[in-house]
Amino acid sequence: MIESRGGQESHWLSGRGALALGLILLALFVCLDAWQDIVRIVQQDPEASHIVLVPLVFARLVWVRRKMLIDWLPRGSLLGVLLALAGVGLWVLGYIKAMQVVWHFGALLTVFGAFVSVYGIDIVRRLWPAFFVLLFLMPLPGVVRHPMALFLQNASAKATEVVIVALGFELRRQGNLLMINDYTVGIAEACNGMRMVSMLILIVFAFVFSEKVRTWVRLSLIIGSIPIAILCNIVRLVPTVLAYGYFSPKFAEQLHDWLGWGLAFASYFGLMGLLWLMRWLLLPVDPLPEVEWRPTGSQSTAWMDHLKSKYSALLAAPEHRVVSLAGILLVLAAGLAVGFLLPDGGDAEPYHARLRTLSEQLPREAGPWTAVDTELPAAAVALLRPNVLISRRYEDETKSNMFQLLLVQCSDARDMEGHYPPNCYPTSGWTTLSQQREDFQLGHLSAEMTTYSFERLSPDGLQKITVVNVIALPSGGFVTSMGSIRRLAGTVSDRYYGAAQLQFVFPSQWTSEQRHGAIGHVGATLEPMLTAVLNKNVETADPKNLGN
Numbered sequence: 001m002i003e004s005r006g007g008q009e010s011h012w013l014s015g016r017g018a019l020a021l022g023l024i025l026l027a028l029f030v031c032l033d034a035w036q037d038i039v040r041i042v043q044q045d046p047e048a049s050h051i052v053l054v055p056l057v058f059a060r061l062v063w064v065r066r067k068m069l070i071d072w073l074p075r076g077s078l079l080g081v082l083l084a085l086a087g088v089g090l091w092v093l094g095y096i097k098a099m100q101v102v103w104h105f106g107a108l109l110t111v112f113g114a115f116v117s118v119y120g121i122d123i124v125r126r127l128w129p130a131f132f133v134l135l136f137l138m139p140l141p142g143v144v145r146h147p148m149a150l151f152l153q154n155a156s157a158k159a160t161e162v163v164i165v166a167l168g169f170e171l172r173r174q175g176n177l178l179m180i181n182d183y184t185v186g187i188a189e190a191c192n193g194m195r196m197v198s199m200l201i202l203i204v205f206a207f208v209f210s211e212k213v214r215t216w217v218r219l220s221l222i223i224g225s226i227p228i229a230i231l232c233n234i235v236r237l238v239p240t241v242l243a244y245g246y247f248s249p250k251f252a253e254q255l256h257d258w259l260g261w262g263l264a265f266a267s268y269f270g271l272m273g274l275l276w277l278m279r280w281l282l283l284p285v286d287p288l289p290e291v292e293w294r295p296t297g298s299q300s301t302a303w304m305d306h307l308k309s310k311y312s313a314l315l316a317a318p319e320h321r322v323v324s325l326a327g328i329l330l331v332l333a334a335g336l337a338v339g340f341l342l343p344d345g346g347d348a349e350p351y352h353a354r355l356r357t358l359s360e361q362l363p364r365e366a367g368p369w370t371a372v373d374t375e376l377p378a379a380a381v382a383l384l385r386p387n388v389l390i391s392r393r394y395e396d397e398t399k400s401n402m403f404q405l406l407l408v409q410c411s412d413a414r415d416m417e418g419h420y421p422p423n424c425y426p427t428s429g430w431t432t433l434s435q436q437r438e439d440f441q442l443g444h445l446s447a448e449m450t451t452y453s454f455e456r457l458s459p460d461g462l463q464k465i466t467v468v469n470v471i472a473l474p475s476g477g478f479v480t481s482m483g484s485i486r487r488l489a490g491t492v493s494d495r496y497y498g499a500a501q502l503q504f505v506f507p508s509q510w511t512s513e514q515r516h517g518a519i520g521h522v523g524a525t526l527e528p529m530l531t532a533v534l535n536k537n538v539e540t541a542d543p544k545n546l547g548n
Contacts (some may be wrong), residue, residue, distance in 0.1 A: 016074055020118040023328060027084065027114040030335040031091050031107035038104060041139045044385070047149065048139040050198040057206040061130035064210045068126040080117025081327035084110050088335035095342060098495060104138040110335065117328040129209040136202060150426055152197075155230065157187040160237045169242065174457030177429030180245035184458060186429055187237070196236070199264045200229035207271045213285050217278070221271065232263045348496040351474070351536050352387045352411055355500075358529045359388045359407075367521035369394040374404070384419060387411045387498065388529075394522060403507070403518055407526065409500035409533060416499055420482050421452050421469050430454035430465075437480060440468070440516060442523030445530055447478040451515075453508065464508035468515060472500040474536035500533045502526070 028035060042048045087109030094103025112131070116124065124131050140148075153176045161173040164180070172179045176187040204225040208218040236259040243252035278285045364371040371392040388409040395402045410416055417423065426432065433453040440449050449470040456463055471479050474497035504522075506515055523530075 023114040027111040034107035075120040076324040084113025100141040197229040404505035406503040411498040443527030450480045468504040
């Protein structure tokens with residue numbers, strides 16, 4: 001195609017490529033914060049690890065469909081300008097309202113619009129599977145991901161129990177916990193199957209659009225990839241749980257990771273075998289041969305000639321390159337200007353620094369209680385990304401009575417999602433027995449807190465605990481639900497101040513009076529810290545006017 005146009009198109013295509021690359025880089029820079037957020041999620045959340053495969057799948061699909069570009073003529077389009085404008089608008093809206101999917105999609109659409117403004121929409125039509133797969137670059141938000149993860153954890157734990165017991169091993173299950181050979185294995189987020197589902201859907205999508213098969217085959221394999229992924233996750237979990245019970249935790253963790261990636265890639269060859277089997281069974285897998293239709297006799301070709309002339313006229317029409325280029329540059333410049341006007345969290349840094357300082361000054365003595373620092377798992381700390389993290393065990397003089405305190409303050413309120421008791425405890429194998437709201441006194445601060453009762457089975461028997469939890473907002477109030485956190489994240493003026501979560505964990509046999517007394521003693525020592533959390537505007541505030 002290029003040479004048939006006298007070599008001029010070859011020269012223009014190289015210039016067009018440089019222009020497209022420049023505009024794509026500029027579009028990436030305009031929405032850089034959204035792309036950085038995606039990278040952060042990939043680095044911290046194992047369930048988003050499939051995103052690293054998206055560029056490879058995109059390249060694969062472009063390569064296998066490259067022959068469809070033989071007669072393609074690149075033509076810039078004003079549609080790209082409109083797409084970029086819509087992308088910038090969604091990016092700003094998602095940022096202001098803290099709608100993660102809208103924010104990320106707006107960034108993706110902005111880059112896509114920049115590409116279309118130079119190369120046109122025809123290449124998208126020809127290579128649509130490759131462009132469609134770019135939607136997998138957007139991580140699922142926590143409000144969607146956590147319920148799905150909890151469901152898959154329960155299903156995976158039950159299925160793994162059935163298989164291991166059927167193999168003749170002794171195993172007990174409580175919620176998401178599996179107890180084998182006096183070792184407790186938790187079916188946590190890293191092995192609930194969501195990562196396998198996302199990864200296998202990507203692999204199946206790449207496979208079905210790399211092969212010439214009928215539409216029903218493609219749809220069947222894509223839909224079937226979800227139960228296949230769950231089955232593959234069970235195949236991975238069974239030897240992993242056995243390795244925990246009869247070998248070492250280090251070997252079990254390595255085996256879990258090896259099997260995860262190995263099964264994902266082995267599934268590609270399994271699909272090839274399945275396709276071979278379908279052909280061997282003489283199922284209608286391959287597409288029907290293309291037969292050129294030619295009108296005969298009285299059938300007129302006037303309408304075909306009309307279409308050809310219209311298409312030729314379209315190709316011969318001016319491309320409006322200057323208008324498209326000016327339009328896309330104007331849109332990206334506007335997005336850049338708006339981006340500089342949006343708050344970036346810099347104003348909140350003194351607030352976070354003040355909280356860090358106050359956290360270092362908290363006393364360890366609280367009435368009859370003395371605090372001992374405890375450590376959280378590294379994975380939990382990485383997920384929370386805390387600005388302030390206080391994890392303590394309080395003991396009395398006899399060391400026979402004790403309870404746990406966890407105070408976490410995050411600069412990004414979204415990081416609280418996984419730490420919220422109705423989310424984090426069930427994922428660790430705890431079953432929720434009850435929950436109720438109670439009023440507690442934290443020095444001069446009054447707070448309505450939620451008291452949860454949980455239980456789970458362990459090698460030592462049935463464990464029961466009572467968790468008292470509350471969330472402190474920088475706008476000056478205590479809340480008990482994640483809905484308030486999400487509304488806070490949707491307020492630009494408060495979002496970068498984050499939120500703090502205060503959590504006490506007591507033995508289940510403690511009475512309500514004992515819990516109120518312990519929280520009253522410790523809460524009085526936390527009052528300066530909580531007062532600062534509740535007031536983002538000034539360094540000091542009267543606690544009597546806060547938290548009510």
